[in-house]
Amino acid sequence: MADVRVENLVKRFDDVTAVNNISLDVKDKEFTVFLGPSGCGKTTTLRSIAGLERPDEGNIYIDNILVNDLPPADRDVAFVFQFYALYPHMTVFDNMAFPLKAVKTPKPEIESRINEVSRILRIEKLLPRTPEKLSGGEMQRVALGRAMVRRPKAFLMDEPLTNLDAKLRAEMRAELKRLQKDIGATTIYVTHDQIEAMSMGDKIIVMNFGVIQQIGTPAEVYDHPANLFVAGFVGSPSMNFLQCTYSNELGKSTLIVGNNDFRLDIPESIGKKIKDSATNAELILGVRAEDIFIRDEPSPETVQAEVYIVEPLGSENIIDLRIAENMIKAKTLPTVMPDIGQKVNIWFNKDRIHIFDKNTEKAIF
Helix, strand or coil, X not given: CCCEEEEEEEEEECCEEEEEEEEEEECCCCEEEEECCCCCCHHHHHHHHHCCCCCCEEEEEECCEECCCCCHHHCCEEEECCCCCCCCXXXXXXXXXXXXXXXXXXXXXXXXXXXXXXXXXXXXXXXXXXXXXXXXXXXXXXXXXXXXXXXXXXXXXXXXXXXXXXXXXXXXXXXXXXXXXXXXXXEEEEECCHHHHHHHCCEEEEEECCEEEEEECHHHHHHCCCEHHHHHHCCCCCCEEEEEEEEEECCEEEEEECCCCEEEECCHHHHHHHHXXXXXXXXXXXXXXXXXXXXXXXXXXXXXXXXXXXXXXXXXXXXXXXXXXXXXXXXXXXXXXXXXXXXXXXXXXXXXXXXXXXXXXXXXX
């Protein structure tokens, strides 16, 4: 296995810049996930690493070797596509053997590698079958097996679980992660699904409009989003955002939400960060649904809200709440089931709030 390094990569298609001057490092044996919406440049970056797209600017290194001018076959990487691309007339064994036969690997070595990989993937019984006799999950394992038998320096995966049903996707997420750890494979994985990214990645690279928005562990990206885009894209449901203004009257730091819809007193330590970093007093308050609590009794720390709708999800409820013109979501236990239109008291966990500069959209706290 090997590390992968990208330096100042730019890729254009006519007048569209798909990847705009990005740099990143993927360490040896690391599972790195490119996360972002469709059209953000994540697949173009992956294809550039694979050699399927030629960069307009920048350099790509695999195992500290500059590979810009190397064809895909000479980069020693394995690409697993969204569509399995198995040869329908070949058995599973022959599909897995095809890349080894192409480089004239001796027959005993081919059989040894296929037997080893099929045991790891638990597809030994599928070897004599053709793809038409396989389920979606089985075809996915075969596609992975065909990549694994090559023993490449790095695995590149472009949304390989998209075509599976929800239950099978959940199973395959766990299997892929365990498999990656067992074989110690350097892996770069592309997805638009933040659940896949959070559950599988050692490191997440969040992209939008061809630019890297944040690089970090799943916990770092979730708990400390660098900007409004990351905060809104990562997490389900999305983070609540409230327009607010910072006030410091008589030395007391306060966020005035909306048109004075309510006020939220904040610690002076947060107020100092706002004064030091914000371009002006116009801010955006961010708070995740799990950090909003419904309380039985009002208090100086609570805000009154009206229940707009309740979304029961079995293990939890999502409560949509209206505060004047503001709509927010709170995540509760399934036993919390208020009536539509009911007035409730809500409390924000101030240790978990996020504050963003309205002009730059960058995180302040």
